[in-house]
Amino acid sequence: MIYRPASLQPRRLLAFLGFASLCLAWSIQAAPAVRPNVLLILADDCTYRDLGVYGGQAKTPHLNQLASEGMKFTRCFQAAPMCSPTRHSLYTGLYPVKSGAYPNHTMAYEWVKSIASYLQPVGYCTHLSGKTHINPLSVFPFEYSGRSDDGNPDSAVFERVLQQSASARTPFLFIAASHEPHGPWNKGDSSAYPPESLQLPPIWVDTPETREAYSRYLAEVTYFDGQVGEFVGLLSKYNQRDNTLVIVLSEQGNSFPFAKWTCYEAGIQSGCIVRWPGRVKPASVSDALIEYVDVVPTFLEAAGLPRPEVLDGRSFLPILAGRATTHKTHVFSLQTSRGTVNAPEYYGIRSVRNERYLYIRNFTPEITYYNGATKGGVFRSWQDRASAGDQHAGRLVSDYQHRPPEELYDCETDPWNRTNLIAVPRLAGVRDELRARLEAWMTQQGDEGQATEMKALERMPKRIQYKGALVPSGSEGVEN
Secondary structure, three states: OOOOOOOOOHHHHHHHHHHHHHHHHHHHHOOOOOOOEEEEEEOOOOOHHHEHHHOOOEOOHHHHHHHHHOEEEEEEEOOOOOHHHHHHHHHHOOOHHHHOOOOOOOOOOOOOOOHHHHHHHHOOEEEEEEOOOOOOOOOOOOEEEOOOOOOOOOHHHHHHHHHHHHHHOOOEEEEEEOOOOOOOOOOOOHHHOOHHHOOOOOOOOOOHHHHHHHHHHHHHHHHHHHHHHHHHHHHHHOOOOOOEEEEEEOOOOOOOOOEOEOOOHHHHEEEEEEEOOOOOOOOEEEOOOEEHHHHHHHHHHHOOOOOOOOOOOOOOHHHHOOOOOOOOOOEEEEEEOOOOOOOOOOOEEEEEEOOOEEEEEEOOOOOOOOOOOOOOHHHHHHHHHHHOOOHHHHHHHHHHHOOOOEEEEEOOOOOOOOOOOOOOHHHHHHHHHHHHHHHHHHHHHOOOOHHHHHOHHHHOOOHHHHOOOOOOOOOOOOOO
16 A cells, blocks of 8 residues: 655755755765665564565565565574664664664664765765664764654655755665554555464464454555555656665564564564666575675665774675675674563573574573563463463463573574474584674673673663654654
8 A cells, every 4th residue: 555645844844955955065075976876665573474575475566576676685684673773783784782772762872873974975865764763863864754644754755855866966865764564553454464364373373363463464564565665666756766776674573472572583584675777686586694784884885985894794785796695604683671661671682593593592581571562462362372271372472481591493494493402412513603603793792791781771861861852753752
């Protein structure tokens, strides 16, 4: 479903006019070389396996079309299964502990630079429209906008950016950060997904509450696909298609159990589709391991700029250009529950994955784990089934809330991470190698494990500040 954008509010219009003036000033100083435009479209709480383009049940005609014109990545990962640290990592090219932005509702250190800081000096207009969830503004000097009715990215603003870019011959970075399909799932046509006809993942309990919620969620995934179609379609309307690098990311998993707020595959793996006409082979697929921290260096290389040594990510432009088929050997993630709504006072998780195996460490396994998912009606329906003697429900409820100190999964044979192989003798070498990799990464990042978890509140603005001046327009406020 494609929505009609709301009109710009006077405040937003004034902000845009200031933005246009800056773009004109930058265009005078910009180097004469043609640099590509960049359009980054980001979903919110979308499990990549649910996307039709990845074989899921949500209809995604626009993403299907984009994939047919570009490259689809099958192994893209992010550094945290929560919104705020994910976005800090994506826009800075730094892992969360290093940047300081590792709990939710967090903030980066003042020394950190974002993609806007790197691109503006060489002539780029940099604009973020829609969901923000980043701090402080000095680190993220984007121009900001958002629809007045729901804070979603504003296509009317994007049209003006396209017009200004064409007029001033100024390249742009435009981030369209959707709020969908983050709950509440109230957009899209849920009648297209009859609950009784849906296939449920094996990590769920089949209850009416689960099916009804899944139906509404899938409808909102399709709504997001409509947003993708709208923004990508504007590139052709303004003759900017061929010189624009488009990347669409699905962000962390949905808010059903075993996805968001966990370091299981469903929580940390992301959809990633890239189109760049004439540079990326149409209908191509890559199994290379890439991470969100690699996006900033990729944008920098595409713009002909050097990679700052401080960055944790590396450009995957060689993959896009067909000059390479592999990128990284290991990817890393973390979950910090301290400071998150409806979560334990602390529950830290770290993980590392290679081509096949996922290793997870839980710092405080003695604590019963809970979060926004366990507070909802879906999980309560699972608990009711477990109490009634349903063994499948009982195991899922127990496994979700009670974790062992270490977990090891074969992601090829067990993609939903249900069989813990940590004690299997023949995999002792795999376990030890991944354990050592994780410890080395934590040391390199300055991550002291539980001690770092306990300092999480120091990396969060005060609640009154978070709801006030420190948050750019378009932020959704406090969320799980």
